Amino acid sequence: MKLIRLFFLFVLSSVLYAQNTPDYQLNKPLTTENLDRLDSMIKVNAPDAAAYNAVTQVAYTFYRIxxxxxxxxxxxxxxxxxxxQEKVLLDNLKQYENNALTQYPDSVNRALYESYAIRYAPTEDAYVAFTRYISDDINYGRWQNAxxxxxRFAPAFPNKQQHFQDLIEIIxxxxxGLRVTNLGDKINTYVSEWDPNPTSEGTxxxxxxxxxxxxxxGDDVWVSSLVDGVWQVPQNLGPKINGERDETIDNISADGNTLLLxxxxxxxxxxxxxxxxxKVGDDWGDLYHYPYPINTEHVDEGxxxxxxxxxxxxxxxxxxxxGEFIPLNTYGNGSIMGNMDIYVCFMTDSGWSNPVNLGKTINTPYAERSPYLHPDGKSLYFSSDGHAGLGGLDVFKSVRLDETWTNWSKPVNLGKEINTILNDWGYKVGITGDSAFFSGFARTNGYGQWDLYSVTLPKDARPNPIVMVSGTITDNKGNNLQADVIWEDLTTGEVLGTTKSNMMSGHYFIALPVGKNYGYYVKKDGYYPTSNSIDLTKSKDGDRRKVDIEIVSISDMKNKSSSITINNIFFDFxxxxxxxxxxxxxxxxVDFVKKNSVEKLKIIGHTDKVGTEEYNKKLSLNRAISVKEYIIKSLPKMNITTIGKGATEPIDSSDDSKNRRVEIIME
Structure with a gap:
């Protein structure tokens, strides 16, 4: 009987509670009228459970949509x-706040970003909210509104005055009138394509x-060829690179011989x-992993x-x-990019050096990603959400000012014709510097989600001119060869760079910034290191030059079947x-003679046809003697004969300068 009475009391109290609990009608749409009604009810009944449920359920519904x-x-x-419930609510509040700053407003809730920016200024989050508030005007080109x-907002952010000034300059x-061109439906599909990396020769x-x-x-790496101005159906790079996992390409080397992934x-x-x-011939070799300290237990990419x-x-x-350590995929500054910085490591005789942070001019406490140093060796393009921009990651250009790699010009935003309110990154500037490739999301002329595009570059964003030198390396019998190509500063003798020719085609490519007098030579075991030069000290514009190089084997030289022209020997007029x-x-x-135990050498001097025959023979002989005297300083016992042939044996009737040369024959 006692149990029956207790049960009756429990049921009665439950009924009375239900009758006294207000109906929040949480299934109704979140209109202004309904939200006002809920606001009144919550303030009257808090902190009871029903009011708490109404608060959290409405907040979660907003979050979910x-x-x-x-x-x-x-x-x-x-x-x-x-x-x-304060701790739980504060945790939820932080989650919603972080997520809100990664989103963009609509016409209804735009004012909430304005209110947030005003209330929390001058914090970094408030500045992000401000950029979200003006994003719609920027997106639709309402520049005066922005x-x-x-x-109006600048006075509230005394710590961001430079950002506000830079924003006005950008706008x-x-x-x-930059031209943006979709690369076409043979490359782009209904899904996504990204990370475009053109070869230097643009093919x-x-x-x-x-x-x-x-x-x-999964995601794979592909390559497409340009034929008659049209990008062709791409080819999968195959199992040496691609597999069941997701693979992504970051860059391709200027000579086209290395892919960075x-x-x-x-x-x-x-x-x-x-x-x-x-690259190994027409195929690719084996994937290799860069060592520590390039790679670490953290995120290393690009x-x-x-x-x-x-x-x-x-x-x-x-x-x-x-700035502070913020891992990638951690909320901060309106993104989950974390604090990514750009570093550089140098190749030394003992391997890669420790990384050098590019410094505060380039890097900020937020994200700098997608670095690309143009072959001019100075112009750096990268994306950042820490410098003043239109929203998300914007693309910037900076110029390296010295050899420290920490002294850079102030990064310049590439402008509103390139950057958008979303994340803009992965831009790769063509070697000629007048255009770039990028991936754009859901554009009106797109075929799917992310598509590949090209865009002409603003004049101020272009790199220094480059001269492109390419050709084929063969032996004196016409066989294609793989060999090292080294270029140097003729004035200082400093080696400036190296590459290899393709083992199948013999093709090589080097990019030379204007402003120097270059020498370059080909080195291969068993062959003489044939050289040539290109004077770019007065060049202002880049161009393309085709230079085929023939190298002669030591065996042919010892058989006296071939002479060698020593191109990079220079005399005043x-x-x-x-x-x-x-x-x-x-x-x-001298090094070649020592390593190959050459005992006898004949040096032959030649001139052009300017001057009398007698004078040219004397001048050519004296030049041959000058070369002999240099060698004798290092090899005093060397048996060397000299001959001066003047202009009697020209090798080029169209360019008399090529007839001014010094040849050697091993005897």
Whole structure:
């Protein structure tokens, strides 16, 4: 009987509670009218469970439909009413706040970003909210509206005055009518393509893409060729690079011989590492992993090997950068990019050096990614959400000012014709410097999600001119050869870079910034290191030059079947005195003679046809004697004969300058 009475009392109390609990009608739409009704009910009944449920359920609904700023604003309004649940509510509040700053407003909740920016200024999060508030005007080109808001908000952010000034400069910068072109439906599909990497000669483009016909599973790396101005159906790079995992390409070397990739391939130290693969004939070799300290247990990506192959740039979220340690995929500054900085490592005789942070001019406490150093060796292009921009990651250009790699010009935003309110990154500037390739999301002229595009570059964003030298390396019988190509500063003798010719085709490519007098030579075991020069000290514009190089084997030289022209030996006009620029070539000649145990050498001097026959023979003999005297300083017992032939044996009837030369014959 007692149990029956207790049960009756429990049921009665439950009924009375239900009758006294207000109906919040949480299934109704979140209109202004319904939200006002809920607001009144919550304030009257808090901190009871029903009021708490109403607060959290409405906030979660906003969050679930992608309106995190509404969720944050709503939850923040009532958190103080529920002291016993404060910790849980503050955790939820932080989650909504972080997510809100990664989103963009619609016409209804735009004012909430404005309110947030005003309330929390001058914090970094408030500045992000401000950029979200003006994003719609920027996106639709309502520039005066954006400028008015920039001027209105600037006084609230005394620590961001330079950012506000830079924003106004970006917005008011005169448009140049840049042309944006979709690369076409043979490359782009209904899914995504990204990370475009054109070869220096512009005949191919490598990129990453979602699964498509011919893929090997997951995201793969592909290559397309340009034929008659049209990009062709891309080819999968095959199992040496692609597999069941996701593969992504970061860069291709200037000579086209190395692909830089990143991912969690075999041997990865941490979350994401940098890898490379080298060209072997018409195929690719084996994937290799860059060592510590390029790769670490943190995220390391975006590898970019410089054109001279002396340095490797990359981005990393490792501790010790500019600002506090914020790993990738951690909320901050309106993104999950973390604090990524750009570093450089240098190739030394003992391997790669420790990384050098590019410094505060380039790196910020936020994200700098996707570094690309143009083959001019000076112009750095990268993406950042820490410098003043239009929203998300913007693309910037900076110029290296000295050899420290920490002294850079102020990064220049590439402008509103290139950058958008979203993340803009992965831009690769063509070697000619007048255009770039990028991946754009869901554009009106696109075929799917992310598509590949090209765009002309603003004049101020272009790199220094480059002269492109390419050709084929063969032996004196016409066989294609793989050999090292080394270029140097003729004035100082400093080696400036190296590359290799293709083992199948013999093709090589080098990019030379204007402004120097270059020598370059070909080195291969069993052959004489044939050389040539190109004077770019007065050049202002880049161009293309085709130079085929023939190298002669030591066996042919010893059989006296071939003579060698020593191209990089220089004299002043009408003089037999060796110029300083000849030093590197003469040192190679002496080294060659020593290593190959040459006992006798014949040096033959030639001139052009200017002057009398007698005078030219005397001048050519004296020049041959000057070369002999240089060799004798290092090899005093060397048996050397000299001959002066003047202009009697020309080798080029169209260019008399090529007839001024010095030849050697091994005897």
């Amino acid at each position: 992608g309106k995190s700023i509404n969720a944050f604003t709503w939850l923040e309004r009532y958190t103080h009413l529920f002291p016993e 400028i008015n808001d920039i001027k 008011t910068r005169k448009d140049e 191919q483009i490598y990129f990453s893409g979602n699964p498509r016909a011919g893929g090997l599973g 990143s991912g969690d391939f075999m041997g990865t130290f941490g979350k994401f590492d940098i890898y490379a693969i080298d 590898g970019n090997i410089t054109a001279d192959r002396k340095a490797l740039l990359f981005s990393s979220d490792r501790p010790g950068g500019i 009408d003089s037999a005195i060796l110029k300083k620029e000849s030093t590197s070539e003469l040192l190679r000649l």
